[in-house]
Amino acid sequence: MKTAIVTGSTRGIGRAIADLLGQNGYTVIYCGTGPQPPAGLPRGADYRQVDIGCRDRRQALLDHVLQTYGRLDVLVNNAGVAPLERRDLLEMEEESFDRVLNINLKGTFFLCQLAARAMVAARHTLPDYAPRIINIGSLSAYAASVNRGEYCISKAGVGMVTALFAQRLAGEGIPVFEVRPGIIDTDMTSGVHEKYRKMIDDGLLPVPRFGQPEDVARMVLACCSGLLDYSAGQVLNADGGFALRRL
Numbered sequence: 001m002k003t004a005i006v007t008g009s010t011r012g013i014g015r016a017i018a019d020l021l022g023q024n025g026y027t028v029i030y031c032g033t034g035p036q037p038p039a040g041l042p043r044g045a046d047y048r049q050v051d052i053g054c055r056d057r058r059q060a061l062l063d064h065v066l067q068t069y070g071r072l073d074v075l076v077n078n079a080g081v082a083p084l085e086r087r088d089l090l091e092m093e094e095e096s097f098d099r100v101l102n103i104n105l106k107g108t109f110f111l112c113q114l115a116a117r118a119m120v121a122a123r124h125t126l127p128d129y130a131p132r133i134i135n136i137g138s139l140s141a142y143a144a145s146v147n148r149g150e151y152c153i154s155k156a157g158v159g160m161v162t163a164l165f166a167q168r169l170a171g172e173g174i175p176v177f178e179v180r181p182g183i184i185d186t187d188m189t190s191g192v193h194e195k196y197r198k199m200i201d202d203g204l205l206p207v208p209r210f211g212q213p214e215d216v217a218r219m220v221l222a223c224c225s226g227l228l229d230y231s232a233g234q235v236l237n238a239d240g241g242f243a244l245r246r247l
Contacts, residue, residue, distance in 0.1 A: 003069045004224075005061065007031045007052055007111070008079030010038045012186035013136065016213030017076055017220045024221060026074065029065055052079050052107030062114045071122055071129070074224055075115040078136040080104045080154070082188055086147040097150045104154035108135060109161050112176075116165060120172050130173070134223045135162045136216070137180040139239050159235070166233030175232035177223040182239025185210040206241030 002025065009018035010032035022028045022042060030047045032038065037047035048064060051057045065072050081103050083096050112133055119131040138155040145152055159178060166176035183189060183196050183205070200208055216238045222228060223236070237243045 001025075001027050001069070002073040003027045003029065003065060003071055004074035004076065005029045005031065005065060005072065005115070006076040006078055007050065009076075010034070010041075012188065013181060013184060013213045013216045014076075014078040016217040017078060017136075020214070020217040020221055021074070021076075021224065024224075026224075027069060029061070031061065031079065050079075051103075052077075052111055053102040055110070058107070058111050058114055061111075062118060066118060071126055072115060072118055073129070073131050075111065075133045076136065076220060077108045077111055077134070077158075079107065080136070080138075082151055083148050089146045089149045092149055097153075100150040101154050101157070104151070105157040105161070108158055112161060112165050116169055116174065119174050120169075123172060123174070130226060130229075132174065132224055133165060133169070133176045134220050135176070135178045136220075137162070137178045137235070139180060139182045139237070139242055141180065143242075162235070163233055170232050175223075175229045177228070177232065178235045179216055179219045179223065180235050180237050180239065180243075181216050182211055182237070182242045184216065184238075185212055204242070205239075206244060206246070209240065211238060211240055 004021045004026040006014055006018040006028060008014040009030045018028045018030050030041055030045050031050040033051055035049055048061055050061050081100055083100060115133060122129055135158050137158045140152045141155040141159045162176055162178040169176055189196060219236045219238050
């Protein structure tokens with residue numbers, strides 16, 4: 001049975017990814033920060049409490065998967081946080097910067113590292129083993145928002161994490177991808193929903209609607225399918241066309 005870790009998978013984008021992978025034959029390890037699994041997870045779901053910003057918790061997660069299932073086929077780095085308070089760049093506090101980058105960037109990098117080591121080792125022992133890593137980025141990697149600069153910096157960093165691991169692991173037969181969501185209808189955007197609704201109505205997106213978590217999940221599933229493996233290191237924009245340059 002193939003296994004998949006999906007961090008930050010108790011709700012929103014991560015939950016949609018985890019559910020879709022489970023529906024397509026993966027044993028999914030759901031991850032969240034709460035001590036108990038949230039209501040509504042699939043019956044018998046494997047839930048782990050994980051703070052990916054903590055070295056010991058990252059290691060415990062990987063140890064659990066390898067000891068329980070003997071393999072890790074897919075790592076989806078989805079866990080991430082926004083600033084607790086949106087503040088102008090000139091007012092950003094160092095504590096907020098450290099918190100966001102510790103989870104979004106440092107946690108993602110070192111979980112990639114742990115998974116990559118395990119995957120490289122397993123390539124020589126498991127038959128028909130085709131592991132993959134997918135990082136969930138954001139259009140904020142290149143679209144500057146001066147009232148949440150720490151988030152933008154963290155997601156720009158995730159783009160480079162993807163590129164680095166894609167280059168390092170390509171020769172090992174382990175493709176690494178980034179799926180980059182745009183304006184997705186989740187808890188993270190709920191506080192600015194009306195702002196984004198107006199922008200979409202005014203023509204911001206060629207596809208004139210909010211993205212849904214399932215839009216992102218389907219791109220992750222495509223990365224897991226094997227059909228995109230020669231495109232390792234590529235970014236898939238789940239953004240309704242936001243990245244298009246238009247006149």
